[in-house]
Amino acid sequence: MNLIVRNIAPSCTEQEVREFLKHELGHYARNVEVVDAGTPGAYATVELDAQVPYVGEVIARQIHGKHLGGMALEASADLFTDDSPPAQPPAH
Template sequence: MHLTVWNVPESCSEQEVRVFFERELGHLAKGVTVYDAGTPNAHADLELKADVPYVAEAVARELQGRRLAGVALRVSAAPFDDEASQQQR
């Protein structure tokens, strides 16, 4: 399951973003990929160790509005995970 996080502050390095989400997600964090760090378009993809879609939605709601370097984050869960949709075929 994946989450996309928008509003990642320009002032944060890729490492700072990764450490923040690994700490926030704890054992649920499978991977954190940061794109365009240091730019106004900075965002992150969070991969969760979960196979049940509602877990991603619950985590997204929990992270929504959390602050990283004073900036409120916007988080969304992917409506369909590519692996899950391929398994249903």
Template structure:
């Protein structure tokens, strides 16, 4: 599962961003990729160590309330996708 984070301050280095998310995510952080660090387009892709779709949604909601270097983060997770369609009972 992946979560994308935008609105990362230009003042943060790639290591600052990695350290922040490693601390915030703990055991759920499988991989952290930072793009365009030090620019106004800086963003990160967080790979979560979980196969459960609701974990990405819960992490996204939790990170949405966090600030990095005083700036509120913007976070999104992919929508839930079931492997099998939901069967309706008649």
């Protein structure tokens, strides 16, 4: 399960974002990847060490609104990763 964190301040470096998220998420953060650091479109994906889908949503709510670099972060859980594709509706 992945956590997507957006609205990262352009003034934040990749290292600052990674350290902040690892500190905030503790043992739940398996891997943190920061994309386009230093730009207005910067975001981070965090591979969560959690097997239950609702845990990702709870973690996203805890990160959502926290401030980094003077901006409130936006976070959401990606319930569908490459390991677990979305369920298909039953065939009729």
